[in-house]
Amino acid sequence: MPLAMANTIIQVDHLCKYYQVHQKEPGLIGSLKSFVARKYSDVKAVDDVSFAIDAGEVVGFLGPNGAGKTTTLKVLSGLLYPTRGVARVLDFTPHERRAAFLRNITLVMGQKQQLNWDLPAMDTFLVNAAIYEIPDEQFKKTLAELTELLELTPLLKKQVRKLSLGERMKCELSAALLHRPQVLFLDEPTIGLDVTMQTKIRQFIADYNARYGATIILTSHYMADVTALCKRVIVIDHGKLLYDGDLHALAEKIAPHKLIRVEFSQPLNGQRLAEYGEVVKERGQRAELLIPRDQTSQVAARMLAELPIADVTIEEPPIEDVITRVFEQAARARAERGESDENDNDE
Amino acid sequence: MLIKYAVLLRRSFSAMLEYRAMIFIWMLTNVMPLVMLAVWFSLSEGGPIAGYSQNDFVAYYLLITFVRQMTNVWVIWEIDYEIRHGDFSIKLLHPLNPIHEYIASHITDKFLRLAVMIPLGIFAWIIFPTIHYDLTFTTVTLFLIALVASWLIRFLSQYCFGLLAFWISASTTLNEIWFATSLMLGGIVAPLDLFPANIQLIAKYLPFRYMFAFPVEIVSGRLAQTELINGLAAMLGWLIVSVVVYRWLWRRGLKHFSAFGA
Incomplete structure (x- = not known):
C-alpha cells in the first residue's frame, strides 16, 4: 500500500465490490424456473480500483451507465462495504458509519431525495440541523450563505412538491450541505436540469469548493459539468480504472x-x-x-x-468524443482478451 | 437527544396535519373491536357469557378499542417501501439511527388520535353510564405503563418484521400473519376469558396478550394479584425480547444491506 500523503483525504486501494445478482428469464416459465433453482452471477461493479485524492481537489468521475461510479461513491460514503481492498475517507473506514465520519461527508444523488415532499424545505433543514448537531450560530450563517449562493429566499417556505425540478435540486443540495461537510460525493447533481440551472449549480459547486476548501468527487453525464469544475478526471468502465489524471492530458493521450x-x-x-x-x-x-x-x-x-x-x-476535439474513444478502446481491448461485454461469470 | 426528538416531533406534526383527514379515516378503519362488541352484545342478551354481562362487554371493548388506537403501528410499510426504493440509504447517511424518526412520527400520531378519542370517550360514557372500571391510583398507573409497553412491543415486533425486508420480499406478508394471530390471541376477537382453559394458558406465555388485552385486564378488576404480577413480568419479558431481537436484526441487517443492496 502506498504511503498516504499528509493531506490525502480519500484513499482507495485495490477496491473491489462484487454483487451476486440472481438471473431470471422473462415470463411465467422463467419465474417458475428461478423459483426452483436460482441462477446467480457475479457482477464486478468495482474491480481493483486504486486512487488517492487530496484536500480541496474536485475530481470528475466519468464512465458510462453501470461503470461502477455510483457503487464506488456508495462505498466511500459508507453505504456499502468493499468485497476486497481498502477505502479510507478522512482517516475513517466509511462502512463503520461513525457519527464523526457521517457528520463530515455528504452524498447527493440526483435521482434520490431527502426532503420531505409535503413540507417546505425549511422543515427538513431544521431537522438536519438537529440531527447533525449544528450549533445555532453556524446554522444561521451557513443558511444565509446558501441562500445567497443559490437564491433560496422564495423557495424555503414552499411545499417541496410544488417546487420545480431545478428549485428542488437547489434545496436538496442545501439540505446536504448545511452541516458543511468537508467531503462531497455528488452523483449526477445536474441530471434533468435545463442549461441555465445546470450552470447555476455548477457555479455553486465551484464556489463551495473555493469557500470551504472541500474535497469533491462529481459524476455527471454532462461533460460541461466536468470541464467546468474538474482539473482531474478518473475514468472507469466495467468496474476498472481506465485513466486517472489531468483532463487535458487525457485529450492529448487519447486523441x-x-x-x-x-x-x-x-x-x-x-x-x-x-x-x-x-x-x-x-x-x-x-x-x-x-x-x-x-x-x-x-x-x-x-x-x-x-x-x-x-x-x-x-x-481540441470535443471532450465527449475523447471520452467515447476511451470507452471504445477499452471495449476493443476486452474483445481482444476474449472477455464478454457483460462482465459476469455464470455459475 | 431530547432536542432531536423535539425537532423530529415538530416536523412530523406538520407533516401529519397535511394529512389530517386521512388519519381520521384510518382511525375509522380500526373499528373491528366495535364490530365484535356488537356481536358479543347481542349474544349475551340472554345472560352473561363466561362471567361477561352485556355491560362488561361494552366496558371491555370500548377500552380495547382505545388501546388499539393508542398502540397503532404502521412502521413496516414505511421500512418496506424505503428499503425497496433506496430511500433507506439516504436515512443511513444521517448520523442518527433511523428508528428515532419512525418513533417520532408514531408519537405524533398518538397525540392526534388522543384528540379524537377523548371526546369520543366522553360521548361513550354518556351513552353507557353503567359501564364500570376498577380505577384506583395503582390500576390507572399500571394501565398507563402497560399501554406504553404494549405499544413498544407492537412497534418493535413490527419493526423487526420490517427489517426482514433486507433479506426477503415477503416481510409484509409475514407481518400480516403475525397481526392476524395477535387479533385472535390478543383479545380482540373475544376476551381471553372466553377461550378454553388450555388456550388461555398458552396465551399467557405468548406476546399477543401484551399487545392488546393486558392493559384492559388491569382495570377490569378481574385479575387476582398474582395474575397481575405474573402478567407484568411476562410483559416485561416480551419487551426485553423485542429489544434484543431488534438490536440483533439491525446489526445483521445493516451488514447484509451494505454487502448487497444499499
Whole structure:
C-alpha cells in the first residue's frame, strides 16, 4: 500500500465490490424456473480500483451507465462495504458509519431525495440541523450563505412538491450541505436540469469548493459539468480504472489529433483534402480535418499556402468524443482478451 | 437527544396535519373491536357469557378499542417501501439511527388520535353510564405503563418484521400473519376469558396478550394479584425480547444491506 500523503483525504486501494445478482428469464416459465433453482452471477461493479485524492481537489468521475461510479461513491460514503481492498475517507473506514465520519461527508444523488415532499424545505433543514448537531450560530450563517449562493429566499417556505425540478435540486443540495461537510460525493447533481440551472449549480459547486476548501468527487453525464469544475478526471468502465489524471492530458493521450476547421473562398478544383489529414466532414465550402498534434502548425501552414482559404480555426476535439474513444478502446481491448461485454461469470 | 426528538416531533406534526383527514379515516378503519362488541352484545342478551354481562362487554371493548388506537403501528410499510426504493440509504447517511424518526412520527400520531378519542370517550360514557372500571391510583398507573409497553412491543415486533425486508420480499406478508394471530390471541376477537382453559394458558406465555388485552385486564378488576404480577413480568419479558431481537436484526441487517443492496 502506498504511503498516504499528509493531506490525502480519500484513499482507495485495490477496491473491489462484487454483487451476486440472481438471473431470471422473462415470463411465467422463467419465474417458475428461478423459483426452483436460482441462477446467480457475479457482477464486478468495482474491480481493483486504486486512487488517492487530496484536500480541496474536485475530481470528475466519468464512465458510462453501470461503470461502477455510483457503487464506488456508495462505498466511500459508507453505504456499502468493499468485497476486497481498502477505502479510507478522512482517516475513517466509511462502512463503520461513525457519527464523526457521517457528520463530515455528504452524498447527493440526483435521482434520490431527502426532503420531505409535503413540507417546505425549511422543515427538513431544521431537522438536519438537529440531527447533525449544528450549533445555532453556524446554522444561521451557513443558511444565509446558501441562500445567497443559490437564491433560496422564495423557495424555503414552499411545499417541496410544488417546487420545480431545478428549485428542488437547489434545496436538496442545501439540505446536504448545511452541516458543511468537508467531503462531497455528488452523483449526477445536474441530471434533468435545463442549461441555465445546470450552470447555476455548477457555479455553486465551484464556489463551495473555493469557500470551504472541500474535497469533491462529481459524476455527471454532462461533460460541461466536468470541464467546468474538474482539473482531474478518473475514468472507469466495467468496474476498472481506465485513466486517472489531468483532463487535458487525457485529450492529448487519447486523441493525438487536433481539429482544423476551414472555410474556402471558392469551391476547390481538384485539390484533394485527404492529402492533408483525415477528413471528418466536407460540405460545400466547409471542411473539418483531424491532424496529428505534432504536425498541426506545418499542415495548417501548407493548407493556407496551397488552398483558397477564407477562414481557419484549430481546436481540441470535443471532450465527449475523447471520452467515447476511451470507452471504445477499452471495449476493443476486452474483445481482444476474449472477455464478454457483460462482465459476469455464470455459475 | 431530547432536542432531536423535539425537532423530529415538530416536523412530523406538520407533516401529519397535511394529512389530517386521512388519519381520521384510518382511525375509522380500526373499528373491528366495535364490530365484535356488537356481536358479543347481542349474544349475551340472554345472560352473561363466561362471567361477561352485556355491560362488561361494552366496558371491555370500548377500552380495547382505545388501546388499539393508542398502540397503532404502521412502521413496516414505511421500512418496506424505503428499503425497496433506496430511500433507506439516504436515512443511513444521517448520523442518527433511523428508528428515532419512525418513533417520532408514531408519537405524533398518538397525540392526534388522543384528540379524537377523548371526546369520543366522553360521548361513550354518556351513552353507557353503567359501564364500570376498577380505577384506583395503582390500576390507572399500571394501565398507563402497560399501554406504553404494549405499544413498544407492537412497534418493535413490527419493526423487526420490517427489517426482514433486507433479506426477503415477503416481510409484509409475514407481518400480516403475525397481526392476524395477535387479533385472535390478543383479545380482540373475544376476551381471553372466553377461550378454553388450555388456550388461555398458552396465551399467557405468548406476546399477543401484551399487545392488546393486558392493559384492559388491569382495570377490569378481574385479575387476582398474582395474575397481575405474573402478567407484568411476562410483559416485561416480551419487551426485553423485542429489544434484543431488534438490536440483533439491525446489526445483521445493516451488514447484509451494505454487502448487497444499499
